[in-house]
Each structure stands twice: as structure tokens, then as C-alpha cells.
Amino acid sequence: MRVKCVVSYDGSRFHGFQVQDKERTVQGEIQKALKKINEEEVIIHASGRTDAKVHAVHQVFHFDTKKDLPPQQWKRAINHFMPNDIYILDASYTDDEFHSRYSAIKKEYRYLLSTKEYNPFDTNYVFQYGRQLDIELMREASQIFIGEHNFASFCSYDQYGNTIRTLYTFDIVEEDGIITFRLIGNGFRRYMVRHLVGGIIQVGAKRISKEILSEMLESCGTKKCLFKAKPQGLYLQEVYYEED
Amino acid sequence: MRVKCVVSYDGSRFHGFQVQDKERTVQGEIQKALKKINEEEVIIHASGRTDAKVHAVHQVFHFDTKKDLPPQQWKRAINHFMPNDIYILDASYTDDEFHSRYSAIKKEYRYLLSTKEYNPFDTNYVFQYGRQLDIELMREASQIFIGEHNFASFCSYDQYGNTIRTLYTFDIVEEDGIITFRLIGNGFRRYMVRHLVGGIIQVGAKRISKEILSEMLESCGTKKCLFKAKPQGLYLQEVYYEED
Numbered sequence: 382m383r384v385k386c387v388v389s390y391d392g393s394r395f396h397g398f399q400v401q402d403k404e405r406t407v408q409g410e411i412q413k414a415l416k417k418i419n420e421e422e423v424i425i426h427a428s429g430r431t432d433a434k435v436h437a438v439h440q441v442f443h444f445d446t447k448k449d450l451p452p453q454q455w456k457r458a459i460n461h462f463m464p465n466d467i468y469i470l471d472a473s474y475t476d477d478e479f480h481s482r483y484s485a486i487k488k489e490y491r492y493l494l495s496t497k498e499y500n501p502f503d504t505n506y507v508f509q510y511g512r513q514l515d516i517e518l519m520r521e522a523s524q525i526f527i528g529e530h531n532f533a534s535f536c537s538y539d540q541y542g543n544t545i546r547t548l549y550t551f552d553i554v555e556e557d558g559i560i561t562f563r564l565i566g567n568g569f570r571r572y573m574v575r576h577l578v579g580g581i582i583q584v585g586a587k588r589i590s591k592e593i594l595s596e597m598l599e600s601c602g603t604k605k606c607l608f609k610a611k612p613q614g615l616y617l618q619e620v621y622y623e624e625d
Numbered sequence: 626m627r628v629k630c631v632v633s634y635d636g637s638r639f640h641g642f643q644v645q646d647k648e649r650t651v652q653g654e655i656q657k658a659l660k661k662i663n664e665e666e667v668i669i670h671a672s673g674r675t676d677a678k679v680h681a682v683h684q685v686f687h688f689d690t691k692k693d694l695p696p697q698q699w700k701r702a703i704n705h706f707m708p709n710d711i712y713i714l715d716a717s718y719t720d721d722e723f724h725s726r727y728s729a730i731k732k733e734y735r736y737l738l739s740t741k742e743y744n745p746f747d748t749n750y751v752f753q754y755g756r757q758l759d760i761e762l763m764r765e766a767s768q769i770f771i772g773e774h775n776f777a778s779f780c781s782y783d784q785y786g787n788t789i790r791t792l793y794t795f796d797i798v799e800e801d802g803i804i805t806f807r808l809i810g811n812g813f814r815r816y817m818v819r820h821l822v823g824g825i826i827q828v829g830a831k832r833i834s835k836e837i838l839s840e841m842l843e844s845c846g847t848k849k850c851l852f853k854a855k856p857q858g859l860y861l862q863e864v865y866y867e868e869d
Contacts, residue, residue, distance in 0.1 A: 391745045436746070465748040501635045502680070502750070504709040 384455055385443045385475040386425075391466040392436040392612070393505040399430045407431075407467060411442070414462030419448045428481045428488065428620040432571075434505070434612040438491075439470065441620040443481045479622075487549065487621035489565045490574045493614045494582070497558035507559060508614035514585030516555055522584040522591040523551040523562075525598060526577060533602030535576035544570055544602070551577070563618075572609055579608030628699055629687045629719040630669075635710040636680040636856070637749040643674045651675075651711060655686070658706030663692045672725045672732065672864040676815075678749070678856040682735075683714065685864040687725045723866075731793065731865035733809045734818045737858045738826070741802035751803060752858035758829030760799055766828040766835040767795040767806075769842060770821060777846030779820035788814055788846070795821070807862075816853055823852030 388411070396404035400412060408425060415423035427442040450458060455472035463469065478484075493507040496514060503509065526532075526548050533544040550565035562578050580597065583589045597604045632655070640648035644656060652669060659667035671686040694702060699716035707713065722728075737751040740758060747753065770776075770792045777788040794809035806822050824841065827833045841848045 389745050391748070460743075466745045468743050468745045470742075498714075499704075499712050501633050501710045501712045504635070506746070 382447075382449070383443055383445050383475050383477050383479060385441065385473055385479060385481070386455075386459070386469055387471040388437065388440050388442065389468050389470055390437050390440065391505075392431060392434050394466060395433065397431060397433045397435070398427060398440075407437075407440075408442075410464055410467055411459070414459050415444060415446075417462055418450075418458050419446055421447075426481050428485050429569075429617075430571075431615075431617055432612055435615045435617070436506070437617040439619050440617050441481045441485070441622075443475065443479060481620070484622050485568075485620050486623060487565055487567060488569060488617070489550075489563065489619040489621070490569065491616045491618045492562040492564075492574065492578045492610060493616070494560045494562070494578075494610075495558060496555075496560065505613050508611050510582070512586070514560065514582065515587065516553060516560070516585070518587070518591070519581050519585040520553050522594055523553060523581055525591065525595050526551055530598055531601045532570065532573055532577075532598070534597045534600055534604055535573050535580070535606050536602075537571040538605075542570075546570065546573070553581075574615060575610045575612065576606045576608065578615075579610040580606045582610060583608050626691075626693070627687055627689050627719050627721050627723060629685065629717055629723060629725070630699075630703070630713055631715040632681065632684050632686065633712050633714055634681050634684065635749075636675060636678050638710060639677065641675060641677045641679070642671060642684075651681075651684075654708055654711055655703070658703050659688060659690075661706055662694075662702050663690055665691075670725050672729050673813075673861075674815075675859075675861055676856055679859045679861070680750070681861040683863050684861050685725045685729070685866075687719065687723060725864070728866050729812075729864050730867060731809055731811055732813060732861070733794075733807065733863040733865070734813065735860045735862045736806040736808075736818065736822045736854060737860070738804045738806070738822075738854075739802060740799075740804065749857050752855050754826070756830070758804065758826065759831065760797060760804070760829070762831070762835070763825050763829040764797050766838055767797060767825055769835065769839050770795055774842055775845045776814065776817055776821075776842070778841045778844055778848055779817050779824070779850050780846075781815040782849070786814075790814065790817070797825075818859060819854045819856065820850045820852065822859075823854040824850045826854060827852050 398407045400408040423444050425442045425444045456469050459469045494510050495507045499509050529547040531545050536544050546568050548566040552563040554561045580594050597606050642651045644652040667688050669686045669688045700713050703713045738754050739751045743753050773791045775789050780788050792810040796807040798805045824838050841850050
């Protein structure tokens with residue numbers, strides 16, 4: 382049977398999502414718990430990886446199991462073995478057609494940035510930029526990314542695969558000195574959100590123009606965006622499926 | 626010359642405020658920075674200690690120095706050497722009569738508690754109680770502590786000194802499932818806030834009555850309060866001085 386889980390985690394103390402031999406990872410912690418419950422190794426499949434220090438409000442993963450627990454017991458059972466920085470919000474049986482990664486149709490990321498004075502409580506949760514940014518300039522520039530584009534200039538250097546993605550939403554909202562960047566797309570390659578936000582911040586700081594950003598996008602990887610926002614402010618907010 | 630500083634710190638990764646030989650402490654980190662700036666050992670004096678994992682929004686300390694920095698440079702100089710979980714909000718020269726501890730006339734603490742489902746992002750910042758509490762019962766009970774009392778039953782076992790203190794305010798506010806307890810008094814002994822809040826939570830959970838809490842207070846240490854709220858939700862919010 383296949384179980385679908387929605388999980389929230391504070392990425393501060395993890396070396397990312399994907400399991401690694403010697404480092405503490407989200408997948409590693411969850412698989413350790415599932416091994417105890419299932420009494421055998423269980424591999425989980427997430428909607429995608431998140432990098433070191435990146436958070437998730439609603440990440441989705443699934444796994445297959447022979448353990449026949451009553452549906453409402455999975456959530457409690459897994460949370461029983463979770464460290465305090467991971468929490469399973471929901472767990473339910475799903476059909477075998479469902480795949481956390483391949484069934485996902487949209488993903489939403491949020492990025493938080495502070496224009497205020499440094500706040501030691503937010504150091505792992507909000508990028509402490511500490512200076513003003515021109516919101517209107519950023520809003521204008523963000524719209525060049527909407528639609529289907531080859532985002533090669535905004536992806537990691539080591540990704541030579543398909544870098545064509547569709548971005549549906551790129552909102553920028555400011556409240557009490559905290560700027561929230563909200564991106565919804567059909568998928569995001571590694572470092573793509575951080576490069577998009579990084580480029581937009583450079584426009585908001587008047588270091589580059591919207592036109593330069595546009596040239597980077599159109600160059601399809603020839604003119605790379607060299608500005609990558611820090612991981613600490615990044616949240617995987619939501620993964621959307623047909624059924625939702 | 627005497628310098629007065631206002632400092633904010635995330636207590637999560639500290640073994641409390643007071644300097645210790647082998648553990649990471651707030652005082653230890655600040656004194657290391659001041660030694661670099663002053664080129665000699667400097668001892669700081671705070672308004673009071675905070676325990677391991679307890680936070681400070683506005684803690685106050687002072688120190689004496691022979692280093693003749695322009696007033697506006699102290700803040701930047703100290704912050705230059707601070708780790709990311711401590712931040713100096715203000716630093717200014719003050720007269721030699723001023724003492725962070727002895728000149729303080731009032732202190733304000735806040736305690737945050739969540740009645741909502743567990744949130745992995747708040748584990749170090751809000752006590753994850755996860756059940757409902759009767760706010761009206763707690764408000765009523767909190768008022769028995771207002772005024773001058775011998776708080777011996779709500780202090781640490783190892784404190785035999787003067788346990789008489791005056792509590793001016795004990796507010797309880799709920800917003801979106803987060804309850805904020807706000808206490809203002811002329812001083813608080815070790816663990817006193819956590820015992821007062823712990824006792825009140827027991828009343829809100831209907832495990833003890835207001836009368837039992839009252840008996841504890843009147844017993845002056847014979848009937849100890851055994852409920853001590855976790856350190857993670859506690860914040861030293863403000864230290865008040867005559868001059869303010």
C-alpha cells in the first residue's frame with residue numbers, strides 16, 4: 382500500500398533533504414523512523430529535494446509499505462519517532478498511481494527578506510538584508526519571468542538537462558519591513574528560486590536594470606545570473622496535485 | 626568610562642547568560658568581543674541572568690572601559706565580533722552611578738504558549754502545549770499574585786535569600802492560538818516566572834484550582850509549586866530604569 386505524507390520541517394540543522402551517509406538529513410530522519418515502524422528499510426520519495434538550511438511548510442512524500450496500520454495511526458506513529466524540527470501534518474493511504482514528484486502539477490516557494498535592523502531571532506528564517514529595496518522596480522522586473530522560458534541562466538551550473546519551466550506567479554508583498562517573494566510554477570530546478578530572487582533583489586537595490594535581467598533570461602545560459610539569495614529565507618510552501 | 630548596552634539574543638544555543646568555563650554563554654561571547662576591542666579583560670554586569678534556552682528581546686548590561694571610542698562606534702564595534710544569535714541594539718556612555726542590576730526598577734518578562742498543533746519552526750520559541758486552556762480561569766488566578774508577596778513557593782529550591790517581590794502586572798492575551806503571558810515586577814528570583822506561569826497553566830487546564838495556587842503563595846515556601854514552564858517560551862522583554 383502507498384502512503385502519502387505532508388511534512389513540515391525547519392531546515393536550519395539539516396544538510397538538506399536527500400539522504401547522505403554521514404550527515405543529518407530530513408529523508409534520513411524519516412527513513413529511520415519508518416524502518417522502526419515497518420521493521421524493514423523503507424525508501425521515501427519526495428516532491429523534490431530542498432537544499433541545506435531551506436525550510437518546508439508543506440513538503441509532500443510517499444512510500445510503499447506492507448504494514449497494515451489503520452489510516453489515522455500513520456501520522457501519530459511517524460511523529461512519535463520524529464526529532465523536534467520535523468513534523469508530519471498529514472498521512473493517508475493513496476492509490477498506486479500517485480507519485481509525490483511525477484503527479485505534482487505546481488509548486489509554490491516563498492522567500493522572506495528583512496529590510497529592518499538585524500534580528501537575532503530571524504537569522505535562520507529571514508534573509509537579513511537590512512537595507513531598503515525598491516518594491517515597484519522589483520514587481521515590474523519579476524513579470525519578465527512569467528510564462529514558459531528556458532531558465533538555464535538561473536539554474537545551477539551542473540544542470541544540463543531540460544531547463545524549460547513555466548512560472549505562473551511571482552508576487553512581492555511588503556509588511557512591517559518583511560518582504561515576501563511568492564513564486565508558483567510547474568517546477569523549479571536546483572537553485573532556480575534563489576537565483577530568480579537574487580536577480581530581483583539586485584534590481585530592487587538598483588545595481589542592475591530590468592533589461593539586464595531580461596538579457597540573462599534570453600541568453601539561455603550564456604549570461605548566467607551570479608546573484609543567489611541565501612538559503613535561510615527560502616520555504617517550500619506548497620505542492621499542488623490534480624486531486625487538490 | 627561606563628558603557629550601557631541593550632542586547633537581544635536567541636537563547637536556543639546558549640547554556641544561559643552567565644559565563645562558564647567550558648560552555649557557550651551570552652556573557653562569555655560578549656566578553657570575548659570586548660577583550661578584542663579593549664585589548665584587556667572586561668567584565669560585564671547584566672540586569673540579571675537568564676537560564677539556558679531563555680531568550681532576551683531587550684537585556685541590559687554595562688561595563689567599564691579605558692578605550693575612548695566615539696559614542697556611536699561602540700555598537701558597531703561589538704556587533705562586529707558577535708555570533709549571529711546575539712545583537713547589540715544600543716550602546717551609549719552613561720554615568721558611573723548607573724548599574725544595570727541595582728539601578729533597575731522594573732522588569733518585564735513574556736512567556737509564549739501555543740494551543741495549536743505542533744509547529745517545528747516554533748520549538749525553541751513557543752511552548753508547544755497543543756491543547757486548549759481556559760483563559761478566563763487563568764486571568765482570574767493570575768491576579769492573586771499582584772502586589773507584594775513572599776514568592777518562596779515559586780522560587781528555586783536553592784534560594785534562601787529574600788523572596789519578597791512586588792508584581793505589578795500579570796496579563797494574559799490570546800491571539801491565533803498563541804497565548805502571551807506578560808509579567809512586570811520589581812524583580813524576579815530564579816525560576817520564578819516559570820513557576821508562576823506553570824501554576825497558572827495548571828489552573829487553565831483545570832488540574833488545580835485558584836484556591837490551591839493561593840495556598841501555595843500563602844505558605845511562603847512550605848507548599849512549593851511543582852509546575853515549572855519550559856524555558857523555551859520565556860523572553861526577558863524589558864528592563865526599566867528611573868531615567869526611562
